[in-house]
Structure formats: structure tokens, C-alpha cells
Amino acid sequence: MRHRTVLDSAEISRAISRIAHEVIESNKGAQGLVILGIPTRGVPLARRLAEKIAQIEPDADADAITGSLDITMYRDDLRRGKLRSPEPTRIPPTGIDGRTVVLVDDVLFSGRTIRAALDALADIGRPDAVRLAVLVDRGHRSLPIRADHVGKNLPTAIDERVSVTVAEIDGEDAVTISAPEAA
Amino acid sequence: MTSLLIRNASVLGGEVRDLAIADGRFVEVEALADPGRVIDAEGLIALPGFVDLHTHLREPGREDAETVLTGSQSAARGGYTAVHAMANTAPVADTAGVVEQVWNLGREAGWTEVVPIGAVTVGQQGEQLAELGAMARSAADVRIFSDDGHCVADPLLMRRALEYVKTFDGIIAQHSQEPRLTEGAQMNEGIVSSELGLPGWPAVAEEAIIARDILLAEHVGSRLHVCHLSTRGSVELVRWAKSRGVAVTAEVTPHHLMLTDELVRSYDPLYKVNPPLRTRADVDAVRAGLADGTIDVIGTDHAPHTAEHKCCEWTAAAMGMVGMETALAIVVEAMRDHDFGWSDVARVMSSRPAEISGLPEQGSLAPGRGANLVLVDPDAAVRVDPNEHATLGRNNPFAGFEVSTRIVHTVLYGHQVVADGSLTTAHPITEGGSWIV
Amino acid sequence: MRHLLSTTDLTRDDAVDLLDVAEEMAQVSEREVKKLPVLRGRTVVNLFFEDSTRTRLSFEAAAKRLSADVINFSAKGSSVSKGESLQDTMQTLAAMGADAVVVRHAGSGTPHRLATSGWIDVPILNAGDGTHEHPTQALLDSFTLRRVRGGLPASGPAEGARGTDLAGSTVAIVGDILHSRVARSNVHLLNTLGAQVVLIGPPTLMPWGVEEWPAEVFYDYDDALAAHEFDAVMMLRVQLERMHQSFFPNPREYTRLWGLTPQRYRALPGHTAIMHPGPMNRGFEICAEAADSPRAVVLSQVANGVAVRMAALYRLLMGTESEGRS
Numbered sequence: 045m046r047h048r049t050v051l052d053s054a055e056i057s058r059a060i061s062r063i064a065h066e067v068i069e070s071n072k073g074a075q076g077l078v079i080l081g082i083p084t085r086g087v088p089l090a091r092r093l094a095e096k097i098a099q100i101e102p103d104a105d106a107d108a109i110t111g112s113l114d115i116t117m118y119r120d121d122l123r124r125g126k127l128r129s130p131e132p133t134r135i136p137p138t139g140i141d142g143r144t145v146v147l148v149d150d151v152l153f154s155g156r157t158i159r160a161a162l163d164a165l166a167d168i169g170r171p172d173a174v175r176l177a178v179l180v181d182r183g184h185r186s187l188p189i190r191a192d193h194v195g196k197n198l199p200t201a202i203d204e205r206v207s208v209t210v211a212e213i214d215g216e217d218a219v220t221i222s223a224p225e226a227a
Numbered sequence: 228m229t230s231l232l233i234r235n236a237s238v239l240g241g242e243v244r245d246l247a248i249a250d251g252r253f254v255e256v257e258a259l260a261d262p263g264r265v266i267d268a269e270g271l272i273a274l275p276g277f278v279d280l281h282t283h284l285r286e287p288g289r290e291d292a293e294t295v296l297t298g299s300q301s302a303a304r305g306g307y308t309a310v311h312a313m314a315n316t317a318p319v320a321d322t323a324g325v326v327e328q329v330w331n332l333g334r335e336a337g338w339t340e341v342v343p344i345g346a347v348t349v350g351q352q353g354e355q356l357a358e359l360g361a362m363a364r365s366a367a368d369v370r371i372f373s374d375d376g377h378c379v380a381d382p383l384l385m386r387r388a389l390e391y392v393k394t395f396d397g398i399i400a401q402h403s404q405e406p407r408l409t410e411g412a413q414m415n416e417g418i419v420s421s422e423l424g425l426p427g428w429p430a431v432a433e434e435a436i437i438a439r440d441i442l443l444a445e446h447v448g449s450r451l452h453v454c455h456l457s458t459r460g461s462v463e464l465v466r467w468a469k470s471r472g473v474a475v476t477a478e479v480t481p482h483h484l485m486l487t488d489e490l491v492r493s494y495d496p497l498y499k500v501n502p503p504l505r506t507r508a509d510v511d512a513v514r515a516g517l518a519d520g521t522i523d524v525i526g527t528d529h530a531p532h533t534a535e536h537k538c539c540e541w542t543a544a545a546m547g548m549v550g551m552e553t554a555l556a557i558v559v560e561a562m563r564d565h566d567f568g569w570s571d572v573a574r575v576m577s578s579r580p581a582e583i584s585g586l587p588e589q590g591s592l593a594p595g596r597g598a599n600l601v602l603v604d605p606d607a608a609v610r611v612d613p614n615e616h617a618t619l620g621r622n623n624p625f626a627g628f629e630v631s632t633r634i635v636h637t638v639l640y641g642h643q644v645v646a647d648g649s650l651t652t653a654h655p656i657t658e659g660g661s662w663i664v
Numbered sequence: 665m666r667h668l669l670s671t672t673d674l675t676r677d678d679a680v681d682l683l684d685v686a687e688e689m690a691q692v693s694e695r696e697v698k699k700l701p702v703l704r705g706r707t708v709v710n711l712f713f714e715d716s717t718r719t720r721l722s723f724e725a726a727a728k729r730l731s732a733d734v735i736n737f738s739a740k741g742s743s744v745s746k747g748e749s750l751q752d753t754m755q756t757l758a759a760m761g762a763d764a765v766v767v768r769h770a771g772s773g774t775p776h777r778l779a780t781s782g783w784i785d786v787p788i789l790n791a792g793d794g795t796h797e798h799p800t801q802a803l804l805d806s807f808t809l810r811r812v813r814g815g816l817p818a819s820g821p822a823e824g825a826r827g828t829d830l831a832g833s834t835v836a837i838v839g840d841i842l843h844s845r846v847a848r849s850n851v852h853l854l855n856t857l858g859a860q861v862v863l864i865g866p867p868t869l870m871p872w873g874v875e876e877w878p879a880e881v882f883y884d885y886d887d888a889l890a891a892h893e894f895d896a897v898m899m900l901r902v903q904l905e906r907m908h909q910s911f912f913p914n915p916r917e918y919t920r921l922w923g924l925t926p927q928r929y930r931a932l933p934g935h936t937a938i939m940h941p942g943p944m945n946r947g948f949e950i951c952a953e954a955a956d957s958p959r960a961v962v963l964s965q966v967a968n969g970v971a972v973r974m975a976a977l978y979r980l981l982m983g984t985e986s987e988g989r990s
Contacts, residue, residue: 117701117702118700122702122982128982129681129685130685130688132826163701166697167699168695168697413772416872417873418872420872421871421872421874423772423773424772424793424794424797425772425794493776494774494777495777538781539750540750540769540771540773540774541771541772541774541777542770542773542794543771
């Protein structure tokens with residue numbers, strides 16, 4: 045395998061700042077925003093995004109608008125493969141009804157995770173709008189899903205692997221791409 | 228005159244010599260003018276044909292589980308030349324009519340000598356004595372009486388039965404189980420039953436009855452036979468009784484010599500039996516008791532059941548195991564660590580049970596006695612497969628066991644009923660005639 | 665985990681994991697849609713050979729909250745009462761496409777037998793077998809205890825219990841230990857989770873060899889109360905049929921010696937939770953004052969039963985298909 049770093053810590057930080065501005069721009073402020081990270085690595089990214097938004101819009105309280113949305117129970121491949129334990133779903137006390145939910149995930153690939161997240165969201169309440177923010181969009185969609193906010197569009201081959209590490213979980217921030225050795 | 232010569236058999240595991248048979252009896256080899264048929268017994272052990280004091284043949288009543296014919300064939304393949312058919316049939320063998328029916332069926336079958344046991348009480352209900360005298364004086368000539376499956380729990384009734392059978396030198400074979408202490412019992416009461424939540428069958432329920440019966444037998448001077456003794460305490464009681472000179476004999480099954488209640492953890496009804504499988508300490512004690520003569524005989528308690536009575540949940544399953552075709556092999560395996568030779572095997576499986584039952588033609592290889600004989604391969608490698616057995620019962624707990632002993636030939640009153648492990652032809656017993664042709 | 669037959673089969677990590685999954689399931693009860701799609705299109709059969717409306721309803725609610733189809737099969741009035749064998753019943757259920765069977769049976773070991781007989785090849789959940797085990801009851805008890813010990817609400821959604829066990833806690837189980845499947849399952853599970861177990865009851869209602877169990881045994885309730893500060897006192901139901909089998913002289917004496925009377929209740933430390941698997945014999949093994957006190961978590965136990973059974977169904981039915989691409 046050959047590994048190549050495509051985003052380093054500073055670049056990730058800049059990408060999140062840019063997304064924060066985009067979110068505020070499209071929402072015309074921070075009112076009614078709920079930022080939900082999809083476990084595992086979407087959760088700290090959502091937290092950082094909310095903190096950035098709070099820096100820009102002092103009325104926003106990062107703690108009050110951040111949460112997590114576990115999609116384990118909504119996966120379409122749950123019956124296959126290894127046993128999965130559900131991760132916490134924590135919705136801010138305001139709930140999501142009538143709000144604008146920004147789903148945050150690290151990598152957008154087939155779109156199946158987001159499909160599951162939309163199903164999970166529908167069982168919790170009825171937001172006004174749902175937006176999707178991802179750190180990396182690597183293409184190869186299986187479903188008609190697109191991101192509203194993208195840190196970096198990363199054209200990849202289907203057999204390449206994109207991995208995201210975050211300081212809160214992995215000790216460092218990085219996006220790397222690994223490709224199998226050519227035969 | 229039909230004759231048979233057994234060549235080069237190791238008699239009781241000792242001296243290698245020939246055994247001669249003429250007209251259904253052993254004779255001196257020199258007396259055999261014409262050797263007739265010859266069986267080459269090189270490498271085989273010659274033992275007197277086995278005598279089982281405790282067999283359930285199920286006929287009449289449960290011919291789907293076993294018949295006198297299939298049970299007799301199973302006996303022959305297990306080396307048994309006489310089996311005692313327990314009385315818990317339907318109808319119960321509590322009249323001369325039923326015991327004679329079983330006796331006749333045994334003779335018609337012709338694979339082993341079937342000796343009926345009569346019930347002690349009418350319908351085995353434990354309330355009034357059955358017609359013991361009529362059964363003793365019937366063609367079946369019953370000497371052993373038992374309510375096996377049920378205990379003669381009423382002490383007064385037991386006393387009367389013990390006294391009454393003195394009339395014809397009879398013996399009461401007791402199924403020792405205090406009924407109140409074993410209501411709903413499903414397995415041995417102990418650590419395992421507590422963990423499994425199965426109602427327990429405590430050792431004391433067996434020992435209390437044995438102790439009482441020993442004292443009764445001593446008091447009235449009668450003969451008592453203790454069926455399928457299973458606990459350490461029971462062995463001690465019988466040892467004590469014998470030291471006092473009480474006329475008590477005791478029996479143990481192959482499964483109680485080998486298996487423990489740990490097997491019940493599987494909840495497989497194959498291991499459900501009455502009395503229940505006990506603990507390792509009990510197994511060690513019954514082995515020691517068998518080795519030192521406290522326990523007189525092996526009784527198989529061969530108890531065939533149909534699949535539907537075993538292929539169900541534990542609590543709904545019937546109690547019992549089959550065992551005639553594996554009895555010898557299991558006894559040999561169980562007693563490996565004891566000073567227990569082939570003559571001991573012959574004692575506990577043949578001569579002593581024949582003596583207890585009063586069967587002069589069984590239990591001996593001596594000239595003049597009935598030519599009942601089994602030839603055993605002591606160095607076989609056999610994997611027990613109940614599907615290959617002659618009994619209709621598939622409830623053999625030793626399935627899959629690797630054993631080293633195999634019944635090769637069985638000779639019943641001079642007629643070879645089993646050759647190289649397979650059934651040949653039944654004994655050509657004549658109408659109303661005797662086994663001695 | 666293929667079946668849930670006995671709490672002895674659970675390691676500490678298995679048990680904590682099940683309780684953690686149950687914590688997530690407890691969240692669902694507060695949501696707008698009290699349902700998860702995980703078992704959509706799968707069939708859970710409730711096979712009850714013994715009446716138990718409470719346990720059946722709890723399993724039914726759990727399966728339905730996971731979107732399973734539920735078939736309730738009560739042996740009463742069915743072909744089983746007309747002599748159909750267990751084997752035929754199970755093979756029939758297998759042919760109908762059951763994906764899991766929840767079984768309640770008066771005979772100890774029947775779920776174990778179903779799991780090993782080869783008559784049906786699906787997960788078996790023991791919903792109570794004779795006087796053997798009732799593993800989901802023990803799990804819901806431990807779930808409740810974990811909450812109570814953490815100073816958390818006894819039921820409903822709460823934060824803070826995940827990942828913890830019961831190390832350092834002391835739990836009394838009082839009454840008919842001998843015939844109690846709840847006691848057996850609890851003794852094993854509480855030990856596995858690190859709790860100290862104290863069994864209290866008349867010697868006639870203790871299993872033979874109880875001194876070998878991983879528990880301290882008291883015949884005298886008051887001695888036990890003097891010796892320990894219990895985190896919870898679990899009162900067992902005494903079945904009516906025991907009243908007249910000479911296990912004890914009469915109900916009055918039982919209550920005096922082994923009941924949670926007002927005097928005993930008032931003497932308990934303030935943090936002791938009162939538990940009961942239900943249904944309670946008020947005024948017999950437990951006084952009304954204790955049963956109705958704020959320290960009684962009996963209804964929380966019932967509520968937690970659904971979450972715990974959801975967790976058990978989830979664990980048994982998910983990831984059971986052959987390892988595929990994921």
C-alpha cells in the first residue's frame with residue numbers, strides 16, 4: 045500500500061472554518077441550527093464545527109446545538125458481517141422539530157450512511173431542513189445523495205482507501221489516501 | 228446327539244483349553260466321541276453365559292418399545308443366556324397368567340432363557356399382595372418378586388412380602404425409593420440439581436428404604452435383593468448388613484458404574500434414569516463395592532423406550548436406559564482400575580445371579596451343567612453404535628464410547644445363537660420341551 | 665452469543681455490553697417514533713407453555729419496538745395440550761420461518777434442549793424455565809441496580825451508566841431461593857458483574873448445597889440486615905402452592921421471619937432499593953409501605969424489562985448471518 049496525506053491538521057482546520065461560514069451563510073445566521081455528528085469521527089468534527097459557528101456568531105452556544113446521531117440500527121447491512129454495538133444518539137434538548145439539522149460525517153462515499161441517517165432522523169422528529177457537511181467527498185455514490193458543504197473533493201479510484209483521523213480519537217488530524225500496489 | 232467343541236478358549240481368562248458340549252450340557256472333553264461342530268476360540272475368553280436379574284422386556288403392553296423377541300435377541304448379543312423379565316408390563320405381571328405368557332414368549336423366541344419376575348403387589352399399586360404363590364407354582368416357576376419401577380414403600384406390606392415368599396424360597400427384589408422424598412424428582416439431588424433447577428432425588432431416599440428393608444429381612448429371616456443400588460451410603464449399608472449375616476444381595480447397573488450426574492447438564496433425556504446418575508464419589512463407591520463383593524451382581528436395568536419418550540424435553544421424558552448389549556464392555560471399562568479379573572466378571576454377571584435366582588443350569592462351565600457360554604474378545608476396538616443393536620431401544624447412553632471388549636459367540640444350552648457378533652438361529656426348543664435337547 | 669439460555673453463559677463484558685445496548689434502547693422509549701427498524705421483516709415467536717402475561721407482553725413490546733413481526737403461541741388450547749410433541753411444535757415453527765423463539769416452559773432445561781436438539785436452528789431466548797433460570801429478569805434487575813447505584817433515574821433515558829458494572833455493591837435476595845429461577849439467574853449475573861450476593865430465607869427453601877454457591881447465606885433476616893448495608897433488597901414471590909407443603913408452618917410465621925415488614929423496611933439504610941420481580945403478595949413477603957415507597961423500583965424493573973429484552977433480541981438476531989462484505 046502507498047499512503048499519501050491529502051489534508052493535514054491546518055488544512056482540516058481551515059476546511060471546517062470555511063464550512064462554518066458556509067453554514068451560517070446559507071442559514072442566514074445561526075438561529076435554529078442543530079449540528080449532529082455521525083459516530084464515530086463525525087461526532088468530534090460536528091463539535092468543532094459548532095464551536096467555529098459559535099465563534100463567528102456569539103449568540104450561538106456550541107454545547108446547546110451539538111449532538112450525535114447513531115445510525116447502527118438503520119444500516120441496510122446490519123444482518124451481515126460483524127456484530128455492531130450501537131453508539132450513543134444524543135439530541136440537544138431543543139429537539140429537531142422545525143430546526144435546520146446539519147449532519148456531519150468524515151467521508152462521503154456510497155451515501156448509504158447518509159440514507160440511514162435520514163431514516164434515523166425521521167424517527168426522532170421533523171426538521172425544517174437537513175443539510176450535509178462532510179470533510180471529504182470521495183465520489184462513487186450508490187444513492188442519489190450529495191453534500192451541501194464539502195471540505196475537500198477528492199477524486200479516488202474505487203479500490204483506494206480514504207481514512208480520516210481526528211485528534212480527539214486518534215491523536216492527530218489527517219486525511220490520507222492509500223492505494224494498493226500496482227500489480 | 229448334537230455336540231460342539233470349543234477349541235483353545237481361555238477359560239475365565241486363565242488356562243487355555245477346550246470345552247466340550249453334548250446335548251445342551253458341558254461334558255468332559257474326553258467324553259466327546261464325535262466333536263461335531265467346532266468353534267475356534269483362539270484368543271477368546273470363555274465365560275459362563277451371563278444372567279441378568281433386571282431386564283425390562285416391555286411385552287405385554289409396550290411392544291413398540293421392546294418385545295420378548297427383540298429383547299431376547301439383544302440379550303443374546305450381549306452374552307446373556309438368561310434374563311429376568313421385570314413385572315411392570317401392561318397388564319402387570321401379577322398373576323400366573325401373565326408370567327406364563329412371558330415365559331412362553333421367551334421360549335418361542337428361543338434366543339435366551341426368559342425368567343419372569345412377578346409383581347409383589349396387585350398392579351404394583353403397593354396395597355395388597357399379588358398371588359405370589361400362584362406365580363411360584365405356575366409353569367414360569369417364579370422365584371423373584373419385584374414391584375420395580377415402584378418401591379414397596381409400606382413397611383408392613385414389605386414385611387409380609389418378605390415373610391410370605393419363604394413358602395417357596397422366594398426373594399423380594401426391592402426398588403428402593405422412598406416415594407415422599409422423591410415426589411417429582413428428576414435427577415440426583417446435589418450441586419448439579421441445585422444449579423440446573425431440577426427437583427432432586429436424594430441419596431437418602433434410597434438409603435432409608437435399604438436400611439429399613441435390611442432390618443426387616445433380618446427380623447423375619449428372609450432374603451432381600453436390592454435392585455440397582457446407586458449411592459455410597461447404600462454400599463455401606465449393604466456391607467454392614469452382610470457383616471451381620473443378613474441374607475441380602477445387591478445389584479448395580481453398568482451405567483451407575485460409569486456415568487455421573489454431570490451429564491445431566493446437557494439436559495439430554497438420554498441420561499434420565501431411575502435411580503438417577505449420581506456423583507463421582509458414588510461411582511467410586513459402587514465400583515469398590517462390586518470389587519470387594521459387597522455388591523453381588525450386575526443387573527442391566529435394560530429399559531428400552533421409544534424415540535418419542537426420549538426426543539422431548541427433560542421433564543417430559545421417560546426414565547431408563549438400554550444396556551444389555553454394552554453391559555460387559557462397560558463393566559470391564561469401569562473396573563479397569565480395580566483388581567477385577569475375568570473370574571470376577573463371571574461371578575458378578577453369571578454365577579452369582581444364577582445362584583440368587585436358583586437357576587442350576589446357568590452360571591457355570593462345569594461338566595454336567597447347562598452349556599451356556601459366551602466367548603469374548605478382550606482386545607477388540609469397538610465404537611458403540613446403538614443403531615447396530617438388536618434392541619428396539621436406541622436410548623443407550625454409551626453411544627460413541629470406545630470400548631475394548633466384544634461379545635463374539637454366545638451359546639445357549641449348546642446352541643450357538645450368536646456367531647462372530649451376529650445372531651444366527653434361535654434355539655430349537657421343542658413344544659413343551661426343555662432347553663436341554 | 666447464539667442463544668440466551670442462562671446467565672452463566674455471559675462474561676462480564678457480554679453482560680455490560682448487553683446492559684449498554686439496553687441503555688440505548690431505553691432512549692427509544694422517549695422518542696417521537698418508539699420504534700427501530702432493525703428487525704423489520706423478521707419473525708419472533710413467543711412460545712409460552714406456561715402462562716405469564718407480563719413476561720410475554722414485555723417480550724412482545726420489545727420485539728415490536730424493533731419492528732419484528734410477533735407470533736404468540738400459547739400452548740394452552742393448542743395442539744400441544746392434545747399431545748403434540750415439542751419436536752413437532754418446533755419443526756412447525758421452523759417451517760413457518762421463525763427467526764427467533766422466546767420460550768417459557770414449566771420444565772427446567774427445555775430452552776437448552778431446544779437450542780441443542782437440532783429441531784430448529786434459530787436463536788432461543790429463555791423466558792423462564794421451571795425452577796432453573798430467567799436470564800432477562802436478571803438482566804433487567806442488574807440494569808436497574810446499575811442505574812440506582814449511579815444515582816441515576818431507575819428507568820427511562822439517562823446518561824452515566826454505560827460501561828459500568830456492579831463491583832462494590834451488596835444485594836440481598838430474600839425468600840424461596842429453592843424454586844426461584846429469578847434467584848438462580850441473579851446469583852450468577854450479580855457475581856459476574858462484581859456484586860456481593862446475600863441469600864436470605866428459610867432452610868427449607870434453600871437449594872441443596874447452597875453453601876457452595878457464590879453467595880453468603882443467612883437464615884435469619886435480621887442478622888443479615890445487621891451484617892450488611894444493602895444497596896438493594898430483592899424480595900422473591902412465594903408461590904401459593906408452597907403455603908401448604910410444610911416449607912414453613914404458616915404464612916403468618918413466614919411474614920414474621922422473612923417478610924419485608926414495616927419494621928424491617930424502616931430499619932433499612934436510606935439508599936437501599938426495594939426490588940421485586942412481581943407479581944407481589946402484598947402483606948405477605950412485602951408490606952404495602954415498602955412496596956409503595958419511593959425506594960421501590962418495581963415499576964422501573966418492568967419498564968427496563970422492555971429495553972433489556974430489546975437488547976437481547978438485537979444481540980441474538982443481528983450479525984448472525986454468515987460473515988459477508990460489510
